Amino acid sequence: MASQPGELRLEAGTPHPRGDWTLEHHTKLRHRIDAARRAGAGAPESLDEIAAIDTAGAALLAELTGAEYLAGIDERAPGLPAERRALLRAVGEALTRCETPAAPRPHPLRGPLADIGRRMEGIGRQQTQLLGFIGQVLATLATSLWRPRRWRLTSVVSQVHQTGLDALPIVALLTFLVGAVVAFLGATVLRDFGATLYTVHLVAYAFLREFGVILAAILLAGRTASAFTAQLGAMKANEELDALRTLGLDPVELLVLPRVVALCISLPILTFVGMLSGILGGAMVCLVALDISAAQFLAILERDIAVQHFLVGIGKAPLFAFVVAVIGCLEGFKVSGSAQSVGEHTTSSVVQSIFMVILLDAVAALFCMEMGW
Amino acid sequence: MSETPQPLIRVRDLENRFGRHVVHQGLDLDLYPGEILGVVGGSGTGKSVLLRSIVGLLRPSAGSIEVFGQDLQRLPAAERSHLEQRFGVLFQRGALFTSLTLAENVALPLIEHAGLPRPEAEALARLKLALAGLPGQAATQYPAELSGGMIKRAALARALALDPEVLFLDEPTAGLDPIGAAAFDQLLLTLRDALGLSVFLVTHDLDTLYTACDRVAVLARGHVLVADRLESVAATDDDWIRDYFHGPRGRAAEGAARTAKES
Numbered sequence: 001m002a003s004q005p006g007e008l009r010l011e012a013g014t015p016h017p018r019g020d021w022t023l024e025h026h027t028k029l030r031h032r033i034d035a036a037r038r039a040g041a042g043a044p045e046s047l048d049e050i051a052a053i054d055t056a057g058a059a060l061l062a063e064l065t066g067a068e069y070l071a072g073i074d075e076r077a078p079g080l081p082a083e084r085r086a087l088l089r090a091v092g093e094a095l096t097r098c099e100t101p102a103a104p105r106p107h108p109l110r111g112p113l114a115d116i117g118r119r120m121e122g123i124g125r126q127q128t129q130l131l132g133f134i135g136q137v138l139a140t141l142a143t144s145l146w147r148p149r150r151w152r153l154t155s156v157v158s159q160v161h162q163t164g165l166d167a168l169p170i171v172a173l174l175t176f177l178v179g180a181v182v183a184f185l186g187a188t189v190l191r192d193f194g195a196t197l198y199t200v201h202l203v204a205y206a207f208l209r210e211f212g213v214i215l216a217a218i219l220l221a222g223r224t225a226s227a228f229t230a231q232l233g234a235m236k237a238n239e240e241l242d243a244l245r246t247l248g249l250d251p252v253e254l255l256v257l258p259r260v261v262a263l264c265i266s267l268p269i270l271t272f273v274g275m276l277s278g279i280l281g282g283a284m285v286c287l288v289a290l291d292i293s294a295a296q297f298l299a300i301l302e303r304d305i306a307v308q309h310f311l312v313g314i315g316k317a318p319l320f321a322f323v324v325a326v327i328g329c330l331e332g333f334k335v336s337g338s339a340q341s342v343g344e345h346t347t348s349s350v351v352q353s354i355f356m357v358i359l360l361d362a363v364a365a366l367f368c369m370e371m372g373w
Numbered sequence: 374m375s376e377t378p379q380p381l382i383r384v385r386d387l388e389n390r391f392g393r394h395v396v397h398q399g400l401d402l403d404l405y406p407g408e409i410l411g412v413v414g415g416s417g418t419g420k421s422v423l424l425r426s427i428v429g430l431l432r433p434s435a436g437s438i439e440v441f442g443q444d445l446q447r448l449p450a451a452e453r454s455h456l457e458q459r460f461g462v463l464f465q466r467g468a469l470f471t472s473l474t475l476a477e478n479v480a481l482p483l484i485e486h487a488g489l490p491r492p493e494a495e496a497l498a499r500l501k502l503a504l505a506g507l508p509g510q511a512a513t514q515y516p517a518e519l520s521g522g523m524i525k526r527a528a529l530a531r532a533l534a535l536d537p538e539v540l541f542l543d544e545p546t547a548g549l550d551p552i553g554a555a556a557f558d559q560l561l562l563t564l565r566d567a568l569g570l571s572v573f574l575v576t577h578d579l580d581t582l583y584t585a586c587d588r589v590a591v592l593a594r595g596h597v598l599v600a601d602r603l604e605s606v607a608a609t610d611d612d613w614i615r616d617y618f619h620g621p622r623g624r625a626a627e628g629a630a631r632t633a634k635e636s
Contacts, residue, residue, distance in 0.1 A: 023487050023536055030493065054536040055568065056487075059500050083569055090567040094503035337517035338471030 004051055008032040008064075015041045015064060018049035021057025029060050036064065043069055047077055053084065058091035067095035126352075133330045137260060140252045155258035156265075163224045164266030168273055170223075171216050175207070175274040178215060179281025182206055187290055196290050200300045203282030208309040209368075212275035213267075214361055217320040220267055221353035225328035228259055229349040232332025233342045241333070251333075260325040267321035271314055312368055319364075320357050327353040379442075380405050381539060381571055382427060387436035389422055396422050398595040400436070404539070409565060409572040410600075411582045414592030415613065420575045421465065423592065424541055427573070428462055429453065440539075458486055461532030465543040467524040469516040475502060475527045476512035482534045498534070505530035506560055522553040526560075533564070539571045546578045554578060558585045579623055583630035591617075 006025040009016045015036050021029060043065040053061070062070050069076065070092025073085050080088075144150045186202040232255060235241055244251050279301075286292040292300075331349035335341050380403035387400040396419035404410050414420050425431040427438055429445045437444055445453060469478050479498035483489045489497065499512050505526040516524055525545055532540060545561075546554035558581050565572060574586065582589055582603060590600035591614055599609050607618040607627075617623060 023483075026487060026489060026493070055500065055504065055533070056497055056536065059497055083566065086563075087567040087569075090504060090563060091500065094500055097503045097509065338515065340472035 006050075006057065008036055010036055010039060010041055013039070013041055015044045016049065017044055017047060017061065017064075018051070020051050021053040021061065023054060023056040026056050026060070029057070033060055033064055047080060047084075047088075053087065055087070055091055058088055059095065061088070062092060062095050067092050071096055129334075130327065130330060133333075134326055136252055137256055137326055140250065140257060141260075144253055144257065150253070152254070152258045156262050159258055159262030160265050162227075163220065163262055164269050167219060167223055167266070167270060171219055171270045171274050172277040174219065175212065175215050175278040176281040178211060179203060179207060179278035180285045181281075182211070182278075183282035183285035184289070187285065197292065197300070199282070199286055199290060200292065200297055201304060203279055203286075204301055204305045205309060207275045207278035207282070208305065208313045210313065210361065210365070211278055213271045213313050213316050213320065214357065215278075216267060216270040216274045217317070217324060217357045218354055220263065220270065220321070221324050221357060222350055224263065225324050225331075225349045225353045226346045228325065228328030229332040229335070229346045230342060232329055233335030233345055236333060236335045237337050237342070256326075256329045259329060260322060263321040263325040264318045267324075268314055268317040271317040275310070275313065308373055312373055316361065316364055319360065323356045323360065324353040327356065381441060382573070383437075383439040384423075384427065385437050385439075387423070387426065387438065388434045389419065389426060389431070390434050395595060397426075397433075397436075400592075400596045402590055402597050402600060404571055404573055406538075406571050407565070407569060408587040409561065409574055409585050411586035411589045412573065412575045412592060413577070413582065413589060413617065418592045419595070420592055421543055424462075424543055424573065424575055428460055428541055429457060458482075458535050459538045460541060461535070461537035461539070462541045463525070463528045463532045463543060463545055465547070467516070467528040469524060469528055469531065471516050474513050474515055475507070475519075475530070478516070478527065479531045479534050482531070486535060498530070501530040501533050502527065504533065504564070506556065521548045522550070522557075525549065525557065529560075533568070536568065537570070539573065541573045541575075543575045544577060545574070546576065546581050551580075554580065555584070557581075561585050579618075579626035580629065583626050584633070 004019040006017070006019040006021040006029045008029065009018070019025075041064070047061075050057075058070065070088045073080070073088045073092065077085070183199050183203050186199040187196055190196050190198050190202075232241070235255075241251050241255075244254060283294060283297045286297055287294060328349045331345040331352070335345050382402075382404040384400060384402040387397050387402075388395075389397040400423070402412075402423075412420050412423065422431065426433045427440070432446065438446070441456060441459065443452075443456065445456065448456065469475070470481070473481065476495045476498045479501050480489075480491070480494035483494040483497055484491060487494075495512075499509065502512055503509065507523060507526050507530065511519070511523060511527070516527070519527065525548075529542075529545070532542075542561075546557050549557060561572065561574075562585055564570060574581070576582065586603065588600060589603050589606045591598040591606060591609075591611075593611075593613050598611060598614065599606050606614065607623075618627070
């Protein structure tokens, strides 16, 4: 079939369509039609010269003739082949159905203002939801605590494996490096005072009280909170959560509790490893750069660093773990059907849980300072 | 459908296996221009696998599939993409892009392949949605806000976006109420007549077979048992076919189709 590009000629104000009126030639035909309409052209006299036409071409033709003309093509051009009339009629009828009035243009300030309002409202709602969800989790925990039969040990152990054991290498590596960096910083600053020996104290204080737990918690937020959100979000999108409810099972008890409990076990372990590994990093720098031997390092630790610093650090771990797990699960429950929503809530869960961990840590640091711990 | 003997799609000796599980063996099938071919078969006989092999989503283990006279597997990527634009595929569950509105879903191939500017593409998308029988306000909605029937219609509109020559439908009426399913059958016939489509229709729906299909291919035991007009297929001497077409549901659908034709 010889293809001939679609064309629209104007002769004495009457348009003559010819050639292929197909999607391929859409842009060109569009210009022709705009020109013809500016010239005030009406409906063409005959459509016989159109070689081929598809829905895109028919839609263009409708702009020239009006949708009603095409819808009534049977009376107006009975000479056309039946298939072509069927196409033009179907497009004409569809166009008369889908004509919708254009929405009025809103005030330019309205968009940004509405956006600010929506975000503020969103933040408020998010916090209430989080508090409500924490309450729900605690209540479920309290009720199932007295019934050992409803403890989901297998699920908890599997979660501890995924969130704790599998995260050990990365936590150890990261804290080791940060420990080395802190020791270098300390050595550089303290050298001016001739107090390089205090690098040991700096590293030990930093990792026992703050860095061990906070680095592990941030890693957990990035690694596990996002995973929780994606897992529960996919289940929500697939109506699995609704299925659980109709089976008379509580998704909070079945899915959230094991995750929360598992994180409350994993994070203290990770924190402990983080502390050891960070101090090890510091010790290595002391050995290489400051000539403080391992035995000397250990002796200073034993003499000067009280066990309460360790307790302050590790005591924060279950709290952070709880917050990270709850935020991860809650964001998963908030996912709606779309792929974009999964992405949005995963991002939100990581950002929120890191923010909450740092905020809580700041509050805890103030509290411990005032208490003299 | 004997006026054009040259088939649009020619499947010869197709073999598909997953590990040791053989789905197809020695499968032959033709799709002729302008016909609606219904493909039926019990669950697990590889109807969807056949569809996926033809549209090129699955590389068959052996055999040849010629589409428009060319072997899809042997074509370079660019030509293949060009050929694939002549297909429209409706997936079993719609597979609409959930983060786009319906109009954007349909406009996407128009913008990407036909190079239309966005407003034009969306106007054309609204037309396609209306052709598929959706109301005007549905265009700005997201797939999550729609019922199953509307999703099927929107997916059909997207399959029709580039004015394809061959339409592949994977169980289009599954999960629709009988009224919606009957309307979908009518829509299919109207579109076929208006747009001159050839349709490859995988279905379980006996009513669809009786109202819409020109030919029926029965898939069983890894190959096509018979592919012919419905009356001859139904008369074939085979246990499965007898159970399928002459079971209680088959008889009901046949009766309904006959009364519809007489009235």
